[in-house]
Amino acid sequence: MKYFARVEVKLKPGHSDPEGETTGSLLRELGYKIEEVCVSKVYTILLEAQTHSEARNKTEEMCKRLLANPTKDNYAIFIEEAQ
Amino acid sequence: MKYFARVEVKLKPGHSDPEGETTGSLLRELGYKIEEVCVSKVYTILLEAQTHSEARNKTEEMCKRLLANPTKDNYAIFIEEAQ
Numbered sequence: 054m055k056y057f058a059r060v061e062v063k064l065k066p067g068h069s070d071p072e073g074e075t076t077g078s079l080l081r082e083l084g085y086k087i088e089e090v091c092v093s094k095v096y097t098i099l100l101e102a103q104t105h106s107e108a109r110n111k112t113e114e115m116c117k118r119l120l121a122n123p124t125k126d127n128y129a130i131f132i133e134e135a136q
Numbered sequence: 137m138k139y140f141a142r143v144e145v146k147l148k149p150g151h152s153d154p155e156g157e158t159t160g161s162l163l164r165e166l167g168y169k170i171e172e173v174c175v176s177k178v179y180t181i182l183l184e185a186q187t188h189s190e191a192r193n194k195t196e197e198m199c200k201r202l203l204a205n206p207t208k209d210n211y212a213i214f215i216e217e218a219q
Contacts, residue, residue, distance in 0.1 A: 055171065061178065076179065080198055086184035088138065093178045095144065096159065101169035115163055 055135035056100055056108035062121045062128045063093030096120055099135060108132045138218035139183055139191035145204045145211045146176035179203055182218060191215045 064070050070091055077090040098115070102108035109132050121128040147153050153174055160173040181198070185191035192215050204211040 063178075073179075076202070077181075079202055080181070083198075083201060085194060085198060088182040088184070090182075091180045093180070095146075095176045095178055096156075097174045097176070098160075098163070099171040099173075101171070111168060115166075115168060118166060119159070119162055 054102060054104070054108075056102055056105065057133045057135050058096075058098040058100060058108060058112040058115075059131040059133070060096040060098065060112060060116060060120055060128055061093055062096070062116075062126050063091065065125055065127050068125045105132055105134070137185060137187070137191075139185055139188065140216045140218050141179075141181040141183055141191060141195040141198075142214040142216070143179040143181065143195060143199060143203055143211055144176055145179070145199075145209050146174065148208055148210050151208045188215055188217070 073090040073092045076092065077087050080087045098112065100108060100111065102111055109130060112130050112132065116128050117123065156173040156175045159175065160170050163170045163173065181195065183191060183194065185194055192213060195213050195215065199211050200206065
């Protein structure tokens with residue numbers, strides 16, 4: 054079976070987000086009333102697994118091994134069967 | 137009023153995604169059965185606007201002026217009232 058795993062990785066609260074700060078400054082210079090900008094990253098992974106829960110477990114493992122930094126990142130996983 | 141605008145920017149189909157390709161190769165080297173990885177970016181913007189539709193219009197404008205490249209990116213906008 055094939056599954057889409059959607060992984061959203063974002064900085065934990067309190068960690069500095071230079072890209073978000075720069076984007077916020079640029080938008081303010083363009084005249085927008087912006088209080089804050091946070092930037093996160095989404096990985097959409099098409100993977101092979103036997104079951105929905107195997108897909109979730111493998112994706113959880115990938116986050117820990119490669120996609121997220123446990124010191125500074127939070128992540129959320131959504132699994133969906135691929136057509 | 138304050139609103140959260142969530143903007144997801146992703147490459148249009150057919151455009152090469154070097155970060156996704158590299159991530160896919162690394163995951164395969166780690167032993168996962170991966171067919172494809174796509175990477176997109178999410179901006180969460182806390183902005184000031186009079187109404188929900190003004191927030192949407194301003195965010196649409198920000199996408200065109202700064203956040204997305206019309207040649208290669210698609211984007212999706214979600215607006216939510218901030219508490």
